[in-house]
Structure formats: structure tokens, C-alpha cells
Amino acid sequence: MGALVLLLASMCLVWKRPRLNLQRRDYLLLGTLLLYFGIFTANMLYHGDPARELDMPLRALLAMPVLLLLIAYPPRPAAWWSGLAIGAISGAALASWQFLVLEMYRPQAATSNAIHYGNVSMLLGMLALCGLGWAREQSHRLAWTLLLVAGGLAGILGSVISGSRSGWLVLPICGCLFAVYYSKGRGTRYLAALLGALLAAFVLAYTLPNSRVPQRVAVAVNDIKQFQDSDNVTTSIGQRMEMWRTAWALSSEHLWLGMGRNGYLAAKQEMADEGKMDKIIKDYTNAHNDYLDALVKRGIIGALALLALFLVPLTLFARSVRHSAAPAQPYALAGVILCSCYMIFGLTTSSLTLNIGIIMLVFPMVILWAMLRRQERTA
Template sequence: MLNKRYSFGYLFVNTAVSIYFLSIFLFKRSYNIAPALLILAALILFIISKERKNIFKFNNEQKTLALSYLFYFATLAFSVLFHHGKLNELDNPSRILLFLPIIPLLVNYKLSFHILIKVIPFSALLAGIIALIQRFYLGYEQAYSNVMHIQGGDMAMSLGVFSICISLYFWTNKNKKFALLVLFCALMGMLGSILSTARGGWIGVPFILAFTLYIYRKKLPKYFFPILFSTISTFVVIVSLTNTGGIIDRINAAKADITQYVSSENTSTSVGARFDMWKASWIAIQEKPILGWGKQGIYDKKQELAKEGVISEYAASFVHNHNQFIDDTVKKGLIGLIALLFVFIVPLRFFISNLKKDNPELLCLSSLGIIHVTSTMFYNFSQSFFSHNSGNIFYFFLIVIFYAAIKVVKNKS
């Protein structure tokens, strides 16, 4: 009976995690399904299990992660109360606390490393296929409009870069054919990001690729680097020459936006609006640096600055500031910025500490965790990634998954 229950639990947690990755882009809010199933399962297990004290006992690393999540939520809750905001501002961030009990659930029922590193590349492949269908068959102007194209483009890029890391794992473990298949999946995920026209997702890619190759540099033969470089270069050249997804148009548009903003010819552009929002935020932060303005407060302040001609009315119309670091600082003050940095630094420190080069599974998982944290930080420089439910779930849920996977591997070894 116990073995049957364990077998069902193993099947359930791995199926649920697989569903999450494979369903991100399928339809609106499909990314909610798997986390909801796992939260419900954790709750049921806590209620019915006689071993709940042992199962749901957090180690020091998990407690530190939990504290960072709690601190992040607490600063938002305090800001909402202090600035008389609306309680629905707490809806999305409050859900990240529900992810914490998922860690012991995944650890207890053995989240599979081998399933995880196969489902991620196939989700990148699926992301690319969906983007191609949406752009060239359905005629969408931007891929992933069902999940907000900037968010979707960033998530597709993450899946693509994850897959490059996973391809290095397979290559260094003598599975070269599958490594090449995974590399193709990686390029499809990156293509999906390009077809979304979300430029912010492209900024950090060179740095993250450089980090990944540096980590695996001693495990890879010298001839691998020309292969990878030529593959990626060919991909970039083809995309550039064919202007796939309008990538050249987007780059030229960004240059034009900057030129028009500097000359004050037109500040109501995509890039110009960001510059204006950041300028308004800098002015506001200097006035209320500690506790910030709150969501409504900064919106009203931008309206005031627009009337004074400091920023454009177009920039003043945005609810968030297209930079999570600035957005949290101007709304919640320096305390909010510190809390935001904590949810990056705490898991990053954990992943770096587990970067064991003598254990290929730990090396791969820790690298994935580092890539996840750093890429999300890059996204947040040009987008308020956590202002959307999809971004909250993608970042915080994957942190939980990588934490649990590392714990399972360490327990096994």
C-alpha cells in the first residue's frame, strides 16, 4: 500500500511539473494549473499524513528561502496598508507563499532530474512551434499575446537558454545525439522569443551564454566550441537576413526611439516612455526614498509631472514603470528594493554553493538555477516582470522546482 502511494506520488509530482512547462503558452492562464495542483496536493498531504512533521520540516536553506519570500510579501503588504492601497494588489504576490510547501512535496516524492531535463527542452521546442503558428499561420503581430507578449518572450528565452545548459550536460555525459536535439530545441525557444518582439529578453543572453560555457569549459572538448559558435552564429545570421519576427525592425526602432528622445522630437515611443517613466521615478524616489509612494501615489505623481511637461502623457498612463527595481523602489521605497534583492540573492547564493563540478547532476541543476535568477534580473531591467501573474509564477515556482531537484539529488548521493 505504501509503495503504491509512493508510486502515485512520484508520478503525480513529475506529471504536474511537466504539465507546467508544457502548458505555459497553450492558452491564457494555463500556467496556473500545475502550481494549483501541487499546492492542493501539499495541503492534502499535510492533513492526512502521519509523517507531516518529518515531511514538512524545512532545513536551514529552505527556511532562508521562505524568509526571503515572506519578507518580499510583507513589504508589499505594509506598503499597501501604509499607502491605503487596494487589497487586490496582494493577490499575485500572496500566491508565492503557497509555493513553499511544494518543496517538501517534491523532495518527498522524488522530483526526477532526468524527467526535468527532458521536459524543459521540449517545452522550448513547443514554445517555438506555438510562436511560428501564431505569427505566420494565425497572423498575430506578436507571439504569445495570450500571456502578454513581453512576458511570453522572456519566458521562451529562458526555456531556450535552459536548454543550451541541458545540451551541455548531455554532451559531457556522452549523449551527443540527444545534446544536438536539445540544442535545436534551445534555438526554437529563442526563436519564439524573437517572434514575440520582446527586446528585453535578448539583452542578457550573451552574458548568460558566456557564464554557461565558462562553467562547462573543462568538461567540453575544444572542437565543441566552434560547433556551438557556428550553430548560434548561423541562427543569428539567418534571423537577421530574413528579418524573422521583425528583429531588425525592432532594433532599428529602438535606435530611432532613442534618437527622437534625446532630440526631444518625440518622447511618446516605446523606449522614450520608459526613459520618461524612469525619470519620473527618480524624481519621486528623491522625495520619498524610504517608504515610497504606493501604487496610486506614484501614478498620481506621474500625472502631475505630465501636466508640468516633465514627462509625456503617454508615459504617465502606465501603471508600472517597466523596470522592476525602479518600480519596487518608487512604490515601496528602499525597503521594497532590499526585499526584491533578497528574492534574487538568497536563491542565487544557494545555487552557487551547490555548483559541484564533480557531480554532473548538481552542476546542471545549479547552473539552471543561476541562469534562472540572472536572466530574470535582466528581464526586470526593462520590464516589471513581477507585475504580472505569469512572471510571479515563472520565477518563484521555478526557484522551488530547482531547490527541490537539488535536494533530491543530494539526498540520493
């Protein structure tokens, strides 16, 4: 709903025509979004895939006018940071209610399954923690700090309750990024203290009574062992490994342009009929890995477009962390965290094949970039 409101609001640019003062960096980000949409759409048309496939890359295209709108009229920082924290807290409250009251084994939302629910919860929590530098400069800094820390912890809690292991993989990466960023200029002792606190949080999450973490980790280890020992693909991880193996094998036959969605599904059916692939995974429409899914359906060109969607914004935000003025750096850090999380999520699930997945990447990306640019102009 929020993305739709922003898109409709961007129509005002047609008659208001504000001065945007776009820089080369802005054009690079816009070009990356357009490139992803263009390659995805051209490949879809080339392979004759169903028109509904256009729904996903279209989000990247629609984020472009939203970026222009927000560069002209940036949102208030307080609205952004409070929205992240409240969203993470609300998500964790819903997951807790489903888990404790409804006794759902893996809580989820109506618009996503447990995996994507847990990933979004973790993402909101990590983004909320990026605002601590902004909170320190506010008149009510204690209240803002407590709200953002609560949002960060709630995001982690929601992910833990969901049992989504792919979200847990981002914790050590984000923890190290936070430790390095927040210890900047404070010496190695401060960095060591932050890393120690991060390690203590991991140990606590693993050892708490009734924690889902050791249970889910044990299941993962057992699934991997069964797949290695007997090629068991009836488990969650076994199915993923079979999907990855199949996608990799099929991608070598259509290296540059891929097979398209229809070709991929038809080839899987043929392999299942010939006994070259377990039939348990033949009805899955994606490879449960963003990189392999892009490679098998859209070839090397599509995989490069996907990498550009991650790496170009990541590079732009990372440079701003190093070179921008202090007020802009929380938004730059959040951009780095956003891109890093999605690159890790994509290793074990196809995040960009669902509406919530692509929306939670491109729209926060353009919001953060617009707010970063605003802070650079006013610093």
C-alpha cells in the same frame, strides 16, 4: 494550472508529515520568499493600496509549501527536462503559426503580451540547455540531447519571432555562463570554440533574410536617438525612458517606504497636469522596470526585498555549481540561469507585476532547488 496542482498537493504535508531534514540553505530560501511577501504586503497595507495588489506577492508565499512538498517528494528529472523542451517547442510553434499564418506582427499568448511571451520563451529555451549535462548520463543520451537542444533553439526562435528585445539581452550573458560551465575541465580551446559558436549564432540571427532582429535593433536605436534629440516619448523606448525618469524623480520624495500604487498613480497624474511629465504615460500602472517600480512604490526597503529575491537564490545556486556533486549541477546551473534572466528582464519591463512573471520565477525556483537537494542526498 501546474502551480495550482502543486499547491493543492502540498496540503498532504499536514497529515503525512514526511521527514524533510531541512538545512540552513533551505531555511534561507524559505525566508527570502517570506521576506518578499511580508515587505510587499506590509507596504501595501501601509499605503492603503487595493487588495488585488496582494495577488502578486502571494505567489511567493504559496511557493513555500510547494518547496516543502518537493523536498519530500521530488519530481522525476525526465519529466522536468522534457517539460521544458516541449514547452519551448510548443511556444515557438504557436508564435510561428501566429506570425506566418495569422500574420500577427508580434505574436503573443492569451495570458501575456508579446514582451512577456518572448521572455518566457527565451527562459524556457535557456533552461532546457542546462539539462545537457544530465542528458549525457542517460541511457538514451542522443535522443535526450537532441530534444534539449531543439528546446533551446525553439526558445530562442520564439523570442526572436515575438520581437521582444528584453529577452535578447540575456543571450550573451547565458551564452558566457554556458561556455564557462560546459568547458570546465576541457581547456581553453574548448571554451574558445563555444564562444565562437555563440558569436556565430548571433551573427546568423542578425543576417538571416527576413530576420526580425536587425529591424527591431534599428527601431531601438532610432527611438533612443529621437528621445535624446527632441525628448520624443511617442516611441516604445521613449515611453520607457519617460517612465524611468518619472519614477526616479518621484522615488526621491519618499525614499524609504515609497508611495504605494495609488500614490504613484496620483503623483503621475499631478505631474501630467502640471506639464512635468508627458500625458502619454500617465495610465501605465508600473515603471516598466522592476527595480524602479519597487523603489517608487515600496522605497529602499522594497527594492532591497526585490534584490534579495533575486540574489539570495542566485548565490545559493551558484555555490552549488561550484561545490555540489556532478548530478546536482545541471539544476544548480538552471537556477543561476533563472535568476540571471529575471534580473535582466527586469531592466526593461516589470516582469513581477503579472501573474505569469512572478509564477515563472518562484515556482521553477523551488522546483529546481528541491531537485538539486535530492541529487545531493543521493549522490
